[in-house]
Ligand SMILES: Nc1nc2c(c(=O)[nH]1)N[C@H]1C(S)=C(S)[C@@H](COP(=O)(O)OP(=O)(O)OC[C@H]3O[C@@H](n4cnc5c(N)ncnc54)[C@H](O)[C@@H]3O)O[C@H]1N2
């Protein structure tokens with residue numbers, strides 16, 4: 407496997423949000439205050455500037471909503487979304503949360519995990535058997551020592567006491583003898599059946615850590631094991647980066663929430679799909695609002711939201727009821743990404759509503775919406791949630807995949823051993839391939855041959871990663 411080196415490459419690093427804005431404005435996009443105005447004079451980008459790599463028109467007039475002229479290359483779009491997240495984190499300075507352990511899975515630590523106690527907090531028997539003091543043979547006390555019970559009385563030399571795993575060892579214990587390694591003679595005295603080493607099978611207090619020891623750094627993702635360690639170390643809550651708050655607005659008059667499609671109406675596939683997917687990406691999805699094709703309702707919903715991220719579905723193209731662009735213009739949003747050179751999903755967009763509030767516009771076609779989710783929402787949410795970026799990786803394709811002449815394609819694949827097998831039913835309006843997929847292959851412009859190493863984007867539930875947090 408080799409890294410495709412696109413997402414985290416230099417070009418991504420060099421491109422800031424302001425540059426992204428300039429990029430949209432330069433190409434005559436609906437920049438704030440000049441929705442349909444002429445293109446700003448283009449500056450000559452320095453050598454290596456990503457703007458050089460995107461063939462663009464020379465500022466020729468175009469209709470608002472026609473994103474073909476200003477579409478951002480796919481790797482750059484992801485980098486812009488990540489940068490936007492970073493800028494929002496700086497602007498918002500949200501306080502960390504103190505999350506109860508049962509609500510902390512998948513969060514990122516905002517404070518180091520420091521042991522609140524020694525671990526173990528007392529000398530502990532590692533085995534069921536006898537705590538013994540001094541050399542054999544030993545006389546065995548009548549009462550035993552159990553885990554969670556009162557501290558046993560100190561042993562005297564030549565004495566033993568039955569002890570359970572996890573019980574406190576009495577003072578003056580020199581070793582624990584496992585039950586299978588001891589026998590009692592006719593006079594009731596205990597003898598070892600193998601050599602006894604001083605201190606054996608005793609877990610001394612603070613063997614794992616002392617109170618105050620640094621256990622995990624800031625930035626650690628809370629896994630089930632972290633929850634266990636935190637509980638063992640005395641924590642009831644964890645100080646963590648808050649989940650980014652997301653409101654979902656589902657647009658479209660044609661959408662039904664139940665029953666069979668009829669009379670030109672179809673079932674809403676995105677309302678049920680997006681919230682759990684967004685949660686898996688670290689979001690706190692607060693509302694899912696169906697608002698039809700109503701520009702006024704969309705405007706009200708956008709201006710009323712105090713979410714970190716608003717996700718809209720549908721209405722991104724240039725049809726008569728595609729209200730996303732006009733509403734963004736009306737609220738004075740900055741379009742950071744207005745169309746991406748990716749199939750499906752090219753009308754997707756990313757807008758900055760406020761310094762610390764963004765909107766991702768997903769196209770209505772369901773697989774195009776998935777593409778937008780992974781291209782724009784994933785890097786933004788990951789950054790807001792302070793999660794680490796996944797390591798990019800590639801796999802050879804089992805089969806050739808036709809490419810788009812100029813755009814990247816995202817194609818559902820199943821992972822078979824160390825190969826990725828492309829799936830059929832991958833049209834923009836279809837979820838049949840996606841629902842069977844383990845991942846998406848990133849097919850470069852021009853396509854990929856059978857056996858070609860191709861970047862693969864994992865899905866949160868197939869990696870079994872910590873992102874899987876659907877509740
Ligand atoms: N003249 C052009 N028309 C279109 C272009 C274009 O470049 N020029 N691009 C096409 C592409 S590509 C896509 S993708 C779509 C994007 O459309 P919108 O984001 O405006 O979405 P809608 O028009 O509202 O819906 C598109 C399609 O998806 C269905 N839909 C919408 N929401 C849902 C939902 N929640 N669940 C299931 N299906 C949904 C909707 O009924 C439409 O069939 O534009 C093309 N047009």
Ligand code: MOO
Nearest residue numbers: 750751752774834
């Ligand atoms: O974005 Mo559309 O779904 O490419 O056809």
